[in-house]
Amino acid sequence: MLNTADIPKLLKDAGLRVTPQREAILGFLIEHTKHATADEIYQSIHKTFPSISVSTVYNTIKHFAQVGLVKEITFGDNASRFDINVQPHHHLVCKKCGTLIDFYLEKPPSFALPPEASGFEIEDFHVEVKGICPACRESSRG
Amino acid sequence: MLNTADIPKLLKDAGLRVTPQREAILGFLIEHTKHATADEIYQSIHKTFPSISVSTVYNTIKHFAQVGLVKEITFGDNASRFDINVQPHHHLVCKKCGTLIDFYLEKPPSFALPPEASGFEIEDFHVEVKGICPACRESSRG
DNA sequence: CTCCTTTTTGATAATAATTATTATCTAGTG
DNA sequence: CACTAGATAATAATTATTATCAAAAAGGAG
Structure with a gap:
């Protein structure tokens, strides 16, 4: 740390x-x-x-x-x-309030890159997962 | 289409x-x-x-x-x-020139979300892969 | 420690992206 | 056609970021 x-x-x-x-x-x-x-x-x-x-x-x-x-x-x-945090990590973000949570992937997802991507030197990647956090789900329940 | x-x-x-x-x-x-x-x-x-x-x-x-x-x-x-917004897709972007290429994932990666994420309702996700495109690799070769 | 060179800082202005405001206009409804 | 909620245009205001540049500070040599 x-x-x-x-x-x-x-x-x-x-x-x-x-x-x-x-x-x-x-x-x-x-x-x-x-x-x-x-x-x-x-x-x-x-x-x-x-x-x-x-x-x-x-x-x-x-x-x-x-x-x-x-x-x-x-x-x-x-x-x-x-x-x-410069380690590779990813983010879960609430669409309503913007709350952010870090998470990690043990194994990277397998990308199916298209032909146009050949020759690209991949350095890193970032996954952004979006959703609604518990608090916002609660408050928006009609 | x-x-x-x-x-x-x-x-x-x-x-x-x-x-x-x-x-x-x-x-x-x-x-x-x-x-x-x-x-x-x-x-x-x-x-x-x-x-x-x-x-x-x-x-x-x-x-x-x-x-x-x-x-x-x-x-x-x-x-x-x-x-x-046609279908969920992801992006490959060149760090130098900003060139963008779309790509798709057949099966979503399995996220290992942390405990704090429990209760989050996940709606979608986006993967951004970063690297150097062939043209920029070429031009930066010493 | 003092001098010197190089880098960093801070104040301000400039630029760019976006949002807010509001008077005017228009699509849809009866 | 008249009414009304919603949409538009013009403009001003905000917000984020970058540029400029003189003054101040850092780090090394003596």
């Missing part, structure tokens, strides 16, 4: 300079493991680090994504989310 | 009023089956239907999505795309 004590090392190993802003952002992502938006990261850090700016958050998470520290995911709500 | 002649019927069956704007948008989606953005839809229709407005496109595709006529998909490029 990732530990906040490792943050400077994580940054160095990724080839990034260690700055308070980066430590704060990485720390936030480690503690709030789940799918934060850029704005959520900014709002939270801003409380204890008032001088941090929005562009720093964007720059930093972009750097993190480039070096593989975080993974960017998007759902249908026009806001990118960032996930410290 | 969907036919543009069926458009009024498609709209009625979906419980939507038949208007020229809706016919145009649905017609566009049927003819350009693949993954158009809201702006692409607008730009194209605007040529032959100059009075149509951007918000009508957004409203209309949102309605279409609600009644299941189209499906919204997002990739990492902060623009939603809309797909005539």
